[in-house]
Amino acid sequence: MSDKALPQFPAETSADGAFVRQEYSIRDRITADGSSGFPAEAGRYHLYVSLACPWAHRSIIVRTLLGLEDTISMGVVDPIRDDRGWRFARGEGHDADGVCNFEFLSEAYLRTDPSFTGRYTVPCIWDRVTQRLVTNNYPDITIDLETQFTALHKPDAPDLYPAHLREAIDEVNALVYRDVNNGVYRAGFATGQAAYERAVDRLFARLVWLEDRLANQRYLVGDQLTEADIRLFTTLVRFDAVYYGHFKCNLRRLVDYPNLWGYARDLFQRPGFGETVNFDHIKRHYYMTHDAINPTRIVPKGPIVDWNIPHDRGTHAR
Numbered sequence: 001m002s003d004k005a006l007p008q009f010p011a012e013t014s015a016d017g018a019f020v021r022q023e024y025s026i027r028d029r030i031t032a033d034g035s036s037g038f039p040a041e042a043g044r045y046h047l048y049v050s051l052a053c054p055w056a057h058r059s060i061i062v063r064t065l066l067g068l069e070d071t072i073s074m075g076v077v078d079p080i081r082d083d084r085g086w087r088f089a090r091g092e093g094h095d096a097d098g099v100c101n102f103e104f105l106s107e108a109y110l111r112t113d114p115s116f117t118g119r120y121t122v123p124c125i126w127d128r129v130t131q132r133l134v135t136n137n138y139p140d141i142t143i144d145l146e147t148q149f150t151a152l153h154k155p156d157a158p159d160l161y162p163a164h165l166r167e168a169i170d171e172v173n174a175l176v177y178r179d180v181n182n183g184v185y186r187a188g189f190a191t192g193q194a195a196y197e198r199a200v201d202r203l204f205a206r207l208v209w210l211e212d213r214l215a216n217q218r219y220l221v222g223d224q225l226t227e228a229d230i231r232l233f234t235t236l237v238r239f240d241a242v243y244y245g246h247f248k249c250n251l252r253r254l255v256d257y258p259n260l261w262g263y264a265r266d267l268f269q270r271p272g273f274g275e276t277v278n279f280d281h282i283k284r285h286y287y288m289t290h291d292a293i294n295p296t297r298i299v300p301k302g303p304i305v306d307w308n309i310p311h312d313r314g315t316h317a318r
């Protein structure tokens, strides 16, 4: 275990208080042909996630949709992170680390590289053969599950990153990442008024853009579910519960956008989505971990939102 103290405010900020996301640091790839040294094999890899984390949530959804649960095992950290980083809670009702019996996720990072000085983030993938982390780069993780593990997908698995849509998916992903996925963090972790307002304005302008786009089509790209939808979903599902209040993204709620709200429910109500959402972990993590934003660590009781209200997606033109 490391005793390296981590700042409670997991953000670096620029001179005007804008949140700057750190660079990724472990970036090996898993490949179908094994040319990277990490072949896609059943039973070899272990995915570490937090159910609170939107970046990790993408990999949980993709793993489920592709039927990779028996191929890639998964470990869930405790939602409350302190200055020692993510931890595997022990005792009844908790998930101990079933692979290396780590107490802290930092142990996986330091066993991979004893001189590692980055942040101990989820998601990350542990390799049982080489006894090290392969990657903590979340955009690569889902793409590799989709494109390199195809021989191990369940028979009717969807193609979430189809070759003919890749360019369009990448384009939408870049905008959604900048303004929405990372935009909520830029708003929430800003330490200056102007930087905060800039992030909020960009975020809500992009939500209007998405609302319009989803007026005439059921999915973000093409006429099928893709990686782009999964990336947007994990931010939308947290929006009213944590980003609206805790991160001050409060011009409007998700439920105020008819198309986005219907779209989010359409996804939530499918296998692989709603069952992977844990609002208890989400709310406790955000409200109890960022002491600079919520020093009392009080977790709000609301909002009351019914994610199971029927939606009309797929019934009209879209």
Ligand SMILES: N[C@@H](CCC(=O)N[C@@H](CS)C(=O)NCC(=O)O)C(=O)O
Pocket (backbone or CB within 6 Å): 006, 010, 021, 022, 023, 024, 050, 052, 053, 054, 055, 085, 119, 120, 121, 122, 123, 136, 137, 138
């Ligand atoms: N690894 C990515 C994103 C993943 C990420 O930020 N995960 C968060 C949870 S949502 C985390 O594990 N944070 C731990 C920390 O910063 O100490 C990055 O560096 O931007």
